[in-house]
Amino acid sequence: MSPSTPARGDRGKGAEGGGPVAEGSDECVPDGSFDATARVVDADGDGDERQVEAALRPKRLDDFPGQDRVREQLDLVLTAARRRGTPPDHVLLSGPPGLGKTTLALIVASELGQPIRVTSGPAIQHAGDLASVLSSLAEGEVLFLDEIHRMARPAEEMLYLAMEDFRVDVIIGKGPGATAIPLELPPFTVVGATTRSGLLPAPLRDRFGFTGHLDFYDAADLVTILHRSAGLLGLDADEDGITEIALRSRGTPRIANRLLRRVRDWAQVHGRGAHADRVTAHGARTALALFDVDERGLDRLDRAVLQALCRRFNGGPVGLSTLAVAVGEEADTVETVAEPFLVREGFMVRTPRGRAASVLAWRHLGLAPPPDAQGMWSATLPIDDAGGARF
Numbered sequence: 449m450s451p452s453t454p455a456r457g458d459r460g461k462g463a464e465g466g467g468p469v470a471e472g473s474d475e476c477v478p479d480g481s482f483d484a485t486a487r488v489v490d491a492d493g494d495g496d497e498r499q500v501e502a503a504l505r506p507k508r509l510d511d512f513p514g515q516d517r518v519r520e521q522l523d524l525v526l527t528a529a530r531r532r533g534t535p536p537d538h539v540l541l542s543g544p545p546g547l548g549k550t551t552l553a554l555i556v557a558s559e560l561g562q563p564i565r566v567t568s569g570p571a572i573q574h575a576g577d578l579a580s581v582l583s584s585l586a587e588g589e590v591l592f593l594d595e596i597h598r599m600a601r602p603a604e605e606m607l608y609l610a611m612e613d614f615r616v617d618v619i620i621g622k623g624p625g626a627t628a629i630p631l632e633l634p635p636f637t638v639v640g641a642t643t644r645s646g647l648l649p650a651p652l653r654d655r656f657g658f659t660g661h662l663d664f665y666d667a668a669d670l671v672t673i674l675h676r677s678a679g680l681l682g683l684d685a686d687e688d689g690i691t692e693i694a695l696r697s698r699g700t701p702r703i704a705n706r707l708l709r710r711v712r713d714w715a716q717v718h719g720r721g722a723h724a725d726r727v728t729a730h731g732a733r734t735a736l737a738l739f740d741v742d743e744r745g746l747d748r749l750d751r752a753v754l755q756a757l758c759r760r761f762n763g764g765p766v767g768l769s770t771l772a773v774a775v776g777e778e779a780d781t782v783e784t785v786a787e788p789f790l791v792r793e794g795f796m797v798r799t800p801r802g803r804a805a806s807v808l809a810w811r812h813l814g815l816a817p818p819p820d821a822q823g824m825w826s827a828t829l830p831i832d833d834a835g836g837a838r839f
C-alpha cells in the first residue's frame with residue numbers, strides 16, 4: 449500500500465449504506481461510514497487479493513501488455529546482460545499502485561533465469577536485517593525490494609555500498625570497541641519498486657542503472673489484459689463486455705481484474721441464455737452499476753464530491769475541509785481517495801482558492817455548467833471536450 453493511502457481498516461464500517469439522499473435530486477452523500485479500502489475501484493490490493501492476482505500475472509515480457517517503452521527498454525537491458533553473461537544494472541520501477549511493478553520484478557528474474565528473493569522496505573528496519581539478506585544472496589540472484597522508499601535510513605546507506613561495490617560492512621560489537629568487517633558479496637541485481645520515487649534519497653536513486661516509470665494504461669491495453677485474464681479464469685467474453693470493463697478501470701490493471709471478477713460473479717449468478725457464464729456488455733453494465741462504478745470508473749464517493757461541488761457550491765472553488773463536510777467525510781479521505789483520480793481525469797481542478805468542478809464534471813452529472821464555470825475552468829481541462837474516455 450502506498451503511504452499516501454489511508455491505513456487499511458481505519459475508516460469505519462464499510463461501503464454499504466448510502467447516506468442521506470437530497471430530496472428531489474439524485475444526490476448521493478456518504479455518511480462518514482465510507483471505507484476507502486473496501487472500494488471496488490481502490491488501486492491497492494489487500495492480502496487475499498494479492499493471492500488471486502498471482503494467478504493472473506504475466507510471466508514473461510512478451511506476455512506483458514502495455515507500458516511499451518518500459519518493456520522495450522527493459523528487454524534491451526536484460527537481453528544485453530544475458531548475452532554478456534553478467535547481472536544487469538539495478539532496476540528501479542516506479543509508478544502508482546496496481547500498474548505492474550511487482551509483476552515486472554518477477555518477470556526480470558524469470559527473463560534472466562535467476563531465482564528471486566522478495567522483501568520490502570517496511571520489513572527492513574535495521575541495517576542488520578538487510579545485511580542478513582544480502583549476505584545470503586547467490587551470484588546473479590535478483591533481490592526484489594518492494595516499497596523501497598520505506599526502508600530505514602541506516603539500511604539505505606548499507607544498500608548504496610552493496611549495490612555499487614558488492615560489499616557490506618558487518619559491525620561486530622558496540623561502542624568504541626566495535627569493528628567493521630567487510631564482507632564481499634557475489635554480483636546480484638536489485639529490483640526496487642516504489643509508488644513514491646520522489647521520497648527516495650538521490651544517492652540511492654543514482655545507484656539504479658535503469659529506471660522504468662509505469663504510467664496508467666490506455667483502454668486498448670486494458671482490453672488486451674482483460675481478454676487474457678478472462679481466458680485464464682476460463683470465461684468466455686464478448687468484446688463489448690470487455691471494453692465496458694476496461695473503460696471503468698481507471699487505467700489500472702488491478703482494478704480491471706477486480707471488476708472482471710465482479711462481472712464473472714454476476715454472470716454466474718444471474719446470467720441466463722446468452723449471458724450465462726459469459727462476460728457481456730449487459731452483464732458488465734449491470735454488475736458494475738450494482739457496485740456503484742459508473743461508465744467513467746467513478747464510484748459513490750467520487751460522484752458525491754462532484755455533486756457537492758456542482759450543486760452546493762455552484763462549481764466552486766471551495767476549500768477542502770468545507771467540501772469534505774458537505775460529503776460527510778474526513779478531509780483526508782477526500783484528498784487522498786477521491787481527488788487524485790478526479791483531478792487526473794479532469795473532473796476537478798485544484799486552484800489557489802480551493803477545489804473547483806470542471807465543465808466535464810457538470811456534464812458527467814448531467815447538469816448544465818453555469819456560464820462563468822465554463823469560462824473559468826474549461827481552459828484547464830486536460831482532456832478533450834467531448835468527454836471521451838482517456839486514461
Ligand SMILES: Nc1ncnc2c1ncn2[C@@H]1O[C@H](COP(=O)(O)OP(=O)(O)OP(=O)(O)O)[C@@H](O)[C@H]1O
Pocket residue numbers: 449491492493500501502504505506511512513514544545546547548549550551552641643673701702705
Ligand atoms: N501489463 C499487465 N498485464 C497484465 N496484468 C497486469 C499488468 N500489470 C499489472 N497486471 C495485473 O495487475 C495486478 C497488480 O499488478 P502488480 O501487483 O504488479 O502491481 P504493483 O504495481 O506492484 O502494485 P502495488 O504498488 O500495489 O504493489 C496483478 O494481478 C497483475 O497480474
Ligand SMILES: [Mg+2]
Pocket residue numbers: 549550551594641
Ligand atoms: Mg507491488
